[in-house]
């Protein structure tokens with residue numbers, strides 16, 4: 001079991017790293033870990049994550065009341081607490097404002113698709129939770145719901161929240177989100193973004209859940225028989241039957257979208 005002094009040191013280190021990697025700026029974002037006592041160690045409101053010191057850390061209980069430390073907890077602490085409540089396996093939560101990811105939500109471009117094998121293996125895909133006012137119980141409840149099925153969640157016009165068995169895992173997920181946004185944007189600028197074939201996406205997701213674990217709801221859903229195969233057979237594109245049409249290298253984009261939506265729904269549980 002990791003001791004509290006080591007966990008405190010880790011929060012400082014990953015807070016600074018988030019700032020250095022430009023995943024947040026100024027007083028943005030917050031980090032927390034679950035303590036062996038069940039209470040939560042978190043960054044306080046209004047501290048710069050690039051210059052964190054031990055005095056910036058507070059211990060709160062499951063209701064968000066301060067038990068140790070000076071200052072008040074961030075208003076976003078309730079999102080963290082909702083993640084811990086919904087996911088007994090989660091020991092660390094990072095909330096940041098990764099700029100490319102947030103820009104995707106502002107532009108209304110979804111990252112909830114299966115494009116990069118490594119991302120499908122580790123995260124499935126990256127959903128966007130609909131807009132809710134920051135710091136409200138509404139947002140906390142919504143994020144708790146998403147956390148049942150996802151380890152990395154985007155919040156519309158706001159930021160990202162990533163959970164993990166430790167801070168390093170949560171941080172890796174946050175970095176992966178922003179890196180994925182950069183790759184998707186670059187691909188789009190160069191000509192377009194291709195989804196993985198749905199069967200391959202499901203195969204990768206199952207492999208990833210076996211290999212690395214993941215949200216219990218996603219693990220359960222991934223074991224169900226893939227209904228999208230039926231969808232593929234019954235909605236075979238008519239154009240593919242036309243001898244003058246180019247050979248169908250892939251699914252018709254509309255059909256593919258429907259299949260991917262079905263796949264994402266299943267992986268979400």
Ligand SMILES: [Zn+2]
Nearest residue numbers: 029076158159
């Ligand atoms: Zn925020």
